[in-house]
Amino acid sequence: MSSAPKRISCAGVEVSPRWSSTILLTATAFLGAGALAFAIWRLTGDQAWIEQYFRVPGALLLVVLAAAQVALSLRVRRQFAHGEPMRLAWTLIVFSAFANLSGIAFSQLPGATSLVRQTGQALGATLRFALLIPGLFQALTVYRRSGFLGKLRRFDGIILSLIGIYIVLETRGLASAIRAGWRPRGAEILEWPVDPLLWVLLAEAMLLSRSVALTGLGRIGQCWRAFSLGVLLMALGDIGLWAASCGYITWPWTALTWYIRVPAEACFAAAAAYQLEAIQSASAGV
Amino acid sequence: MCNECREERGRLDPPSGEADPVILRGIEARIRDWVATEPVRGAAGLKQSVLERLCPYLGAAAASRLLQPVAESGTNLLPVIQPSLALFLGARAASALVSNVVAASIMRF
Numbered sequence: 135m136s137s138a139p140k141r142i143s144c145a146g147v148e149v150s151p152r153w154s155s156t157i158l159l160t161a162t163a164f165l166g167a168g169a170l171a172f173a174i175w176r177l178t179g180d181q182a183w184i185e186q187y188f189r190v191p192g193a194l195l196l197v198v199l200a201a202a203q204v205a206l207s208l209r210v211r212r213q214f215a216h217g218e219p220m221r222l223a224w225t226l227i228v229f230s231a232f233a234n235l236s237g238i239a240f241s242q243l244p245g246a247t248s249l250v251r252q253t254g255q256a257l258g259a260t261l262r263f264a265l266l267i268p269g270l271f272q273a274l275t276v277y278r279r280s281g282f283l284g285k286l287r288r289f290d291g292i293i294l295s296l297i298g299i300y301i302v303l304e305t306r307g308l309a310s311a312i313r314a315g316w317r318p319r320g321a322e323i324l325e326w327p328v329d330p331l332l333w334v335l336l337a338e339a340m341l342l343s344r345s346v347a348l349t350g351l352g353r354i355g356q357c358w359r360a361f362s363l364g365v366l367l368m369a370l371g372d373i374g375l376w377a378a379s380c381g382y383i384t385w386p387w388t389a390l391t392w393y394i395r396v397p398a399e400a401c402f403a404a405a406a407a408y409q410l411e412a413i414q415s416a417s418a419g420v
Numbered sequence: 421m422c423n424e425c426r427e428e429r430g431r432l433d434p435p436s437g438e439a440d441p442v443i444l445r446g447i448e449a450r451i452r453d454w455v456a457t458e459p460v461r462g463a464a465g466l467k468q469s470v471l472e473r474l475c476p477y478l479g480a481a482a483a484s485r486l487l488q489p490v491a492e493s494g495t496n497l498l499p500v501i502q503p504s505l506a507l508f509l510g511a512r513a514a515s516a517l518v519s520n521v522v523a524a525s526i527m528r529f
Contacts (some may be wrong), residue, residue, distance in 0.1 A: 211514060213509075213510045213512070214510040215511060215512070218506070218507075218511065219507065220507065220508065220510065221510075264513055276507050276508065279507060280504045280507050280508070281485070282482055282485075300466060346479075347477035348481060348482070349478055349481055349482035350475075350478075350479030350480035350481035350482055350483075350484075350485070351479045352475065352476055352477045352478045352479035352480075353475055353476055353477050353483065354479075354508045354509070355478075355482075356478050406423060412477060412508075412509060413509050413513045414513075415477075415515045416477060416505075416509050416513040416514065416516060416517035417512070417513045417517070418479065418516075
């Protein structure tokens with residue numbers, strides 16, 4: 135018996151299978167297997183379990199999720215006509231997803247030098263976030279035009295202030311190192327804007343999340359809530375890396391920060407899937 | 421809406437993805453006719469039914485707020501809901517959704 139997903143054609147629009155469910159189930163299964171690999175590693179003391187887990191299936195899943203983000207975002211973009219505000223948002227999201235895919239491809243290249251890896255990091259983080267910021271801003275503009283733009287709460291302000299303070303301190307540290315004679319390479323310089331960009335993205339994600347909560351969460355809101363969650367997880371991963379570099383988290387618990395990337399990328403891919411499903415469902419009258 | 425009608429509408433949809441004004445005028449005419457023939461049940465019933473069908477897309481709070489300015493007669497339903505839906509779903513999907521929602525709501529009575 136064939137297990138191929140069923141496609142229904144309605145009014146010239148193909149209703150795809152539930153991509154969002156497939157993406158989230160795959161990520162959950164991967165995390166389940168990861169928890170098992172982590173447990174075996176801790177029980178047996180054999181690091182090969184965790185190393186192989188991230189080297190092969192982990193790397194493969196990140197590529198697949200990044201490719202899914204590109205493909206699904208492209209399909210969403212096509213559903214909006216020229217001049218529609220969400221078309222610009224999804225155009226930027228497509229470029230951002232493509233930067234991420236390129237970055238992952240550079241980083242995972244067999245025998246990649248540190249320069250190639252840093253270039254991948256610049257593409258997959260700096261360029262990706264720099265493109266996603268105006269994309270999410272455009273989505274917020276649509277929420278404002280429709281009258282459903284939420285407001286940041288005091289808790290959001292506190293979190294953003296704390297991360298803002300951390301960025302200022304980090305920038306001062308960099309400035310001191312340069313004054314002391316440190317000469318960074320070009321690829322390293324390209325990584326510097328990552329934290330400030332992530333801060334802006336986090337502010338947008340919080341505002342989107344508040345806006346979605348204001349609407350009562352429908353199919354459209356699921357898309358933007360998934361984006362918000364993805365950004366939040368990326369920020370948590372970034373904080374985890376910082377905590378590890380400062381010695382606040384020690385080995386082997388630093389390995390847990392590696393896991394965050396998978397649900398974060400799954401959220402970005404699922405976001406595009408939710409939007410596509412909402413449009414297809416609306417077009418088909420389901 | 422039957423499959424044949426859907427296919428026909430798919431062929432008639434403008435390739436630009438913009439809402440077809442002919443379809444939209446047709447929906448408005450259907451609402452006017454229906455409210456005229458069903459003045460008592462038509463008014464509040466139509467609005468409630470549309471609300472229920474928009475909730476899964478917009479969320480309960482947004483759908484309820486969106487429909488607040490809609491007159492009890494339902495005659496201004498389209499100009500109120502179509503632009504907001506088009507912002508989030510695109511004009512083409514929005515007009516298809518509105519068409520289906522109105523048709524389903526009218527047929528319910």
